[in-house]
Amino acid sequence: QSVLTQPPSVSAAPGQKVTISCSGSSSNMGNNFVSWYRQFPGAAPEVLIYDNDKRPSGIPDRFSGSKSGTSATLGITGLQTGDEADYYCGTWDSSLIVLFGGGTKLTVL
Amino acid sequence: QVQLVESGGGVVQPGRSLRLSCVASGFTFRNFGMHWVRQAPGKGLEWVAVIYYDGSNSYYADSVKGRFTISRDNSKSTIYLHMNSLRAEDTAVYYCARDRSRWTDWWGQGTLVTVSS
Numbered sequence: 001q002s003v004l005t006q007p008p009s010v011s012a013a014p015g016q017k018v019t020i021s022c023s024g025s026s027s028n029m030g031n032n033f034v035s036w037y038r039q040f041p042g043a044a045p046e047v048l049i050y051d052n053d054k055r056p057s058g059i060p061d062r063f064s065g066s067k068s069g070t071s072a073t074l075g076i077t078g079l080q081t082g083d084e085a086d087y088y089c090g091t092w093d094s095s096l097i098v099l100f101g102g103g104t105k106l107t108v109l
Numbered sequence: 110q111v112q113l114v115e116s117g118g119g120v121v122q123p124g125r126s127l128r129l130s131c132v133a134s135g136f137t138f139r140n141f142g143m144h145w146v147r148q149a150p151g152k153g154l155e156w157v158a159v160i161y162y163d164g165s166n167s168y169y170a171d172s173v174k175g176r177f178t179i180s181r182d183n184s185k186s187t188i189y190l191h192m193n194s195l196r197a198e199d200t201a202v203y204y205c206a207r208d209r210s211r212w213t214d215w216w217g218q219g220t221l222v223t224v225s226s
Contacts, residue, residue, distance in 0.1 A: 002153065032211065033211045033212070035211065035212035035213075037154070039154075043218075044204055044216040044217065044218050044219060045146075045154065045204070045216055046216065047212060047213065047214055050209065050211070050212040050214075051211065051212070056214065086153075088153065088154050090154075090156075090212065090213075091211075092211060095168070096159075096168050097156070097168055097169075097170065098144065098146075098156035098159065099156065100146075100153065100154040100155065100156060101153070102153050103153035103154065
């Protein structure tokens, strides 16, 4: 199991909003920033959110991130079929080791 | 344009060694830390190791500590992953990624390592 806990799957209809949760602990997420990655099948991951809530250039504002205590959330609005992918949260722990969540498969119904 | 290209993957027997390479271009390589991250078939991302921009420090996942070594040659804009005592559970696509102090912004396309007899 991953140290960071994500739901294995989420789904929503096109045009709707979905949130993906990521739960950690005080030794990792509680004291460090969170990032979010998207991975399409057969492709490398790409960053969507960094430092909890910042979007790299080129990432639309349909994607948002937030963090509270030892939990973080990725939000996606205006869902499109092209958003179907695996999503991962990431952070560091007190040992300077990088951690990833187990991943969440998003299905757009 | 930032580009990271991994190589060195292949089929290797359990207990043997392998060295992966990741050549970087499009940015000032010596200014950035670099990671190796792997993904077993059908599984999620697993972080493997990180090396500081100047090679002064490196950190490893418990699953590879003592068996894998990350290194870099800034004159060649290249990082390496030396993998010893390989096990079946090391079978994965190995990605290199550029560090941005708490997150990674650019990833290579990966190289597949298969550990099998």
